[in-house]
Amino acid sequence: MALPPSKKIPLVNDGNVVISTNGTESTHSAVLHRNLHHAPKTVVSAEGIYITLSNGQKILDATGGAAVSCLGHGNKRVKEALQKQMDEISYCHSLFFSVNAAERLGEELCKGTDGKMARAWICSSGSEAMEAALKLSRQYWLESVPPQPQRVRFIARRESYHGITLGALGVSGHVTRRALYEPLLNKNISHVSPCNAYRGMKDGETEAQYVERLAKELDDELQRVGPDTVCAFIAEPVVGAVTGCVPAVPGYFKAMKAICDKYGVLMIMDEIMSGMGRSGTLHAWEQEGIVPDIETIGKGLGGGYAPVAGILINPRVVDVLSKGTGAFSHGQTYQGHPIACAAAAEVQAIVREQNLVQNCKEMGVHLEKGLKSRLSDHPNVGNIRGKGLFWGVEFVKDKVTKEPFDPKDAIAMGVHEKGIEPPFNISLYPGTGVADGRAGDVAIIAPAYNVTKEEIELVVDLTARVIEEFFKEV
Known part of the structure; x- marks a missing residue:
């Protein structure tokens, strides 16, 4: 079944590039849009x-x-919060200074987990958040007692997406987005099956049997690569655009966490798209009966009012760094940006106050x-x-x-x-x-x-x- 000739034809079908048009729209622009042959519609x-x-x-x-x-x-409260922050300060370097907005946001986020997560680290995009999560999980093992420098691997899932930067893309299982950059991606990564009942369950298989099979697959993969070489297992509790809002079957994440705990492997839950309330609880992992070691957040964090994302960190991980170097060996120019933090703090306050x-x-x-x-x-x-x-x-x-x-x-x-x-x-x-x-x-x-x-x-x-x-x- 092909689209009629009058319809628009895709140039690159990788989920990132919009399609070309039939030539009726102007493509003259000084902006490198996602498609050089398509001028996107202008919002006023x-x-x-x-x-x-x-x-x-x-x-x-x-x-x-x-x-x-x-x-x-156009939320008025958020716009006012942004203006107030600009009246105070729009930018300062997080290596030297903090701002009240960042402290408010961190407190709001950690309280939202009932103390199950101890610290928040704020950046500008989901891809940056995943890069930070990968680095933090590696540093955790370097500062553990005794240190475990041999842990350099990650296990993620097929049909997954964790970001477009090279590190985040490397752990992603999105075949078409990986294709152009495959030679540049980290080779210390392997992928296991996703939890997709519609596509993955066998005829006559119960959900419990499906979970057992997937848990065994993760265990087998850990045994294959050497469990003491793996930093973390990475998964989205509700997979986003790559599979289209697929939730895990009941018991899946408990089984995966049990396998991770068996070998001491960290669990990173990517909630950039599905978290911060989107799935019906503030954090999607609340519905799974587990707590991740590191959680990536974004999108609904700031509601689009500023580029903002971040990671939430389990006390287990914070404790190891606190007893070690006492610092996260990672930093970015716009880390904890005052305006981004002000936007996210106000958005989260509104979500909480209005019971959204x-x-x-x-x-x-x-x-x-x-x-x-x-x-x-x-x-x-x-x-x-x-x-x-x-x-x-x-x-x-x-x-x-x-x-x-x-x-x-x-x-x-x-x-x-x-x-x-x-x-x-x-x-x-x-x-x-x-x-x-x-x-x-x-x-x-x-x-x-x-x-x-x-x-x-x-x-x-x-x-x-x-x-x-x-x-x-x-």
Whole structure:
């Protein structure tokens, strides 16, 4: 099934590059956009869950960009907090100074874990956060008593994504995003199977048996490479764009943590996309009955009001550094940036004061019910899954065999493009490679945490109509 000639053709289908157009849009720009042949639409204003384009079109932002805008757009409290911080100071070097905003944010974040995480480290992007997590886990072993310098390896999962910088990309299992840079990536990394019940469970296999099989696979991999050579196991509690909001089956993370503890391996949980309330609890790991050693956070941390991400660190890790060098051997120019910290601190205060995590959970129930009611019987919808306000609709060529579409058909991007067009005017987040790293398409829905039931009903209706109309046309 290919898109009609009038439709837009993908140039690179790696989840990062937007598609070319049929030549009707100007590509003259001094900006190196994600695609040299495509001029993205220009936003001139935004308020709440709506974005207004330069042509006057009003788009319902049903995904907060990449599951980022957790409070929607134009929040007055956050804007005032940013102005207040700029009146105090916009930048200072964290090697010499701290600011009240950073201290407030750190306190807010650690309190949000009920003390299960002891320190916060703040940077500007999720990729930077993962780089810091990798370095910190390595330093942990160097400063352990006795030191274990032989621990240089990481184990992650296939069909995963942890960031676009070389270190973060190295631990990622995203086949197409890795492809160009494979020769540059760290070779001390291996990948085990993801926990994806729709794609991974065998016929007749129970969830408990599936968990047991995956736990054995991790144990076998540790034995293969030598458990005393591994720094950490890395996983997303709810996998983001790479598989489209796939949660683990019950008991999976407890089993993985038990294997890690068996060999003393650290567990890094990547909650950059699924955390900070998005999955219906402030931290997705709260639903798994475990506590990670290091957690990466981002996106919903600052709600898009400033570039901000970070890591939360277990007391176990902090204690080793405290008794060792007493310092994290890593630093960046914009680490703990005052404006970023002020934005994130205010966003998190609003989320807590307005009980938005609970709203995320409750509205997620309505979103799930609506999507399944409208789309479960669609012949090209294979699976609908997620948690909280983080849901994915996976598209298949054959509902029975679960056969994905050919990547060249660009189904997910086609659904996104159809949604952007009138009369729908809704932005849905496209994901690719969800079946095997190359093939497989998904549309992600991730509205703001303060979304209302009426707005959820509108999102469901528009999403269903877009999908129905798209497949009717192709």
